[in-house]
Amino acid sequence: MTLGTILLIILILILLGVIPAWPHSRGWGYGPSGIAGTVVIILLILLLLGKI
Numbered sequence: 001m002t003l004g005t006i007l008l009i010i011l012i013l014i015l016l017g018v019i020p021a022w023p024h025s026r027g028w029g030y031g032p033s034g035i036a037g038t039v040v041i042i043l044l045i046l047l048l049l050g051k052i
Contacts, residue, residue, distance in 0.1 A: 004047075007043060011036075011039065011043065014036050014039065015036055015040075017032070018032035018035075
């Protein structure tokens with residue numbers, strides 16, 4: 001597996017984990033989704049710069 005594939009799998013798991021539909025995460029607010037969005041933006045910038 002390449003680094004890009006591993007990062008993609010981790011990103012998908014993070015995005016599934018921040019969906020506020022799960023009972024344990026209803027009270028978390030926008031924090032986890034904001035962090036996941038920041039990770040997505042950083043990964044897109046690295047992808048566009050050719051670092052990944």
